[in-house]
Amino acid sequence: GIxxxxxxxxxxxxxxxxxxxxxxxxxxxxxxMEDLIVQLADLQTMLEQS
Structure with missing residues (x-):
């Protein structure tokens, strides 16, 4: 730039x-965005199970 x-x-x-x-x-x-929502839902499920 200048x-x-x-x-x-x-x-x-x-x-x-x-x-x-x-x-x-x-x-x-x-x-x-659809893929992100699915991944976040999967992560939430995994964290709730641990």
Whole structure:
């Protein structure tokens, strides 16, 4: 950056290069959150049983 330059209100991230060059596919946020909820429920069950 440039010293003294103000930061933008928001940032945009472009993953097209990672997708094209590395063949990366990203998991949708909804699926990620669903998986997290299942894992937390499993952890809670495990902790309650111990």
């Amino acid at each position: 010293k003294g330059q103000s930061l933008p209100d928001h940032y945009e991230i472009d993953s097209s290069k990672a997708k094209k060059d590395l063949g990366i596919t990203f998991i949708p946020l909804k699926k990620t």
